[in-house]
Amino acid sequence: MTATARPAAVGGERIPTGKLAMWWFLASEIMTFGGLLGSFVLFRFAAGGWEDQAAHVNWRIAAVNTLILVTSSWSIVRAHHAVEEGDRLGAARGLLVTVVLGLTFLGIKAFEYRTELAHGFTPWSAPFWSFYYGLTGLHALHVLAGIVANAALCAVAFRGRGWERVGQRVEYAGLYWHFVDVVWIFLFPLVYLS
């Protein structure tokens, strides 16, 4: 047991500080995204006519992006598995796939934004579009942050130097990445399908 461990539940296993900190961070993120999603739902109930605006978003592209994000969750959990197995290069490959899929997600999202803006659907067009750009934009920023973290870990994993020190962080990066995936799992039907 390292010095960076804290007691967990009574009689339970000790939780590494990094993991505990990540879960605390995710708890704050639940409030951030949950507040926005709740506001979206309440505003939509309070003011009618949002369906006309929502009909203009491209659910097919968003479905492809959902598939990409779900697949990236698989690749990063494979990377975590590889860390547990002591397979550094396996972890590096898993992280690399996750980074590439994350960049693909952002590329598709950028294409989607460009198309919508070209059709005149700006953040100030209607309340729906304000929420649309706010929610998906904040999510995209989180994807970008995850890509940066995963890319940094991927570089260390390929290089090998310092891997013993940072290998465990793949689990923390994975927790964050899965959370971003879960947010999208709810964002997709909320914005594109309902």
Place this chain on the structure above:
Amino acid sequence: MHAASRFPSYGAIWTWLVALLVVGLFCAYLPFGKALAIFLVFSVAAVKAFLVVRHYMHLRSEGVLIYAIAGLPLLLLIGFVLTLVPDIVFKR
């Protein structure tokens, strides 16, 4: 912990997630009426989120503390939203 129980078949979970994505899309365009379609779509989304949280985030092997950290903000959030619902319902 036994390795086989600690690491579920991640590929199988992914297959379920993709299948549920297709089911969710199918539900959204069923001729059942908007309310039922939305209910089905969000039910499918909840199952997908459950699979990710339980198996990919390994919540099934976590202790009470992690459940509390993740669950309390969720409960608070649900409370906040429910508190505002009457305001909208009675305003109409």
